[in-house]
Every structure is written in C-alpha cells, then in structure tokens.
Amino acid sequence: xxxxxxxxGYYAKIEYSDEDKCFFGVVRGLRNTSISFEGETVEELxxxxxxxxxxxxxxxxxxxxxxxxxxxxxxxxxxxxxxxxEAVKFANLFNMSLNQFVAxxxxxxxxxxxxxxx
Numbered sequence: 005x006x007x008x009x010x011x012x013g014y015y016a017k018i019e020y021s022d023e024d025k026c027f028f029g030v031v032r033g034l035r036n037t038s039i040s041f042e043g044e045t046v047e048e049l050x051x052x053x054x055x056x057x058x059x060x061x062x063x064x065x066x067x068x069x070x071x072x073x074x075x076x077x078x079x080x081x082x083x084x085x086x087x088x089x090e091a092v093k094f095a096n097l098f099n100m101s102l103n104q105f106v107a108x109x110x111x112x113x114x115x116x117x118x119x120x121x122x
Contacts, residue, residue, distance in 0.1 A: 009050065011057050014039070014074050018049065029053060033074040081106075 007018045009029060016029035016039075024042075027049040031039040041056045043049030064071040083091075095105035 009053055011054050014057050016053060034072045037072055
C-alpha cells in the first residue's frame with residue numbers, strides 16, 4: 005500500500021481521520037508555504053490535491069514569484085560522532101566524499117527496499 009500522492013513534482017503523505025471521516029494530506033518540506041487538502045473519497049482527495057497545487061502555482065505566477073521546490077537536494081543529519089568518523093574512513097577508503105558515500109548509501113537502501121516490495 006502506498007500512501008504518498010505526487011503531482012507536478014510535489015509529494016504528500018495521505019492520512020485518514022476517523023473523527024472527520026475523510027482523507028487528508030499536507031505537502032511537507034516547504035518553508036514559506038502551507039498546502040493541505042482533503043476528501044471523503046480517493047477521487048475527491050486527488051482532485052483537491054491537484055487543485056491545491058495548481059492554485060499555488062497560479063498564485064506564484066500571478067505574483068511573479070518562483071514556486072518553492074519541495075526538496076532542494078541538501079539536508080543536515082545528526083549522527084553519533086563515532087559513526088561520523090567511520091563513515092568518513094569508509095568513504096576515503098573508496099575515494100569518495102562523505103556526501104557521495106551518504107548519497108550512495110541512501111540510494112542502495114531505497115533500491116533494496118523497492119526490490120523487496122516487488
């Protein structure tokens with residue numbers, strides 16, 4: 005089961021509120037913008053999501069603003085100092101930067117997960 009929706013490069017995790025008897029989602033990862041949507045059916049949810057993204061993009065265009073990108077490709081992580089040292093050693097062993105090593109580790113983990121799901 006996949007509870008992630010994607011539209012025009014924006015992603016949102018879908019949840020269900022038993023109290024409100026509806027599905028809802030919020031586009032996360034935006035600093036200056038809040039985009040949320042809901043629907044009682046999957047069809048309503050999908051339409052409201054797409055309408056919310058389209059409205060956001062239209063507002064940006066009307067205000068001559070660049071739409072925020074949900075993920076820009078950089079993030080900070082916090083790990084134990086010992087693990088940090090080991091990661092640097094391992095990266096150096098294979099002539100990689102720490103950034104390359106972390107990116108490869110994440111990619112490998114995602115590929116392993118995807119293979120296990122299929």
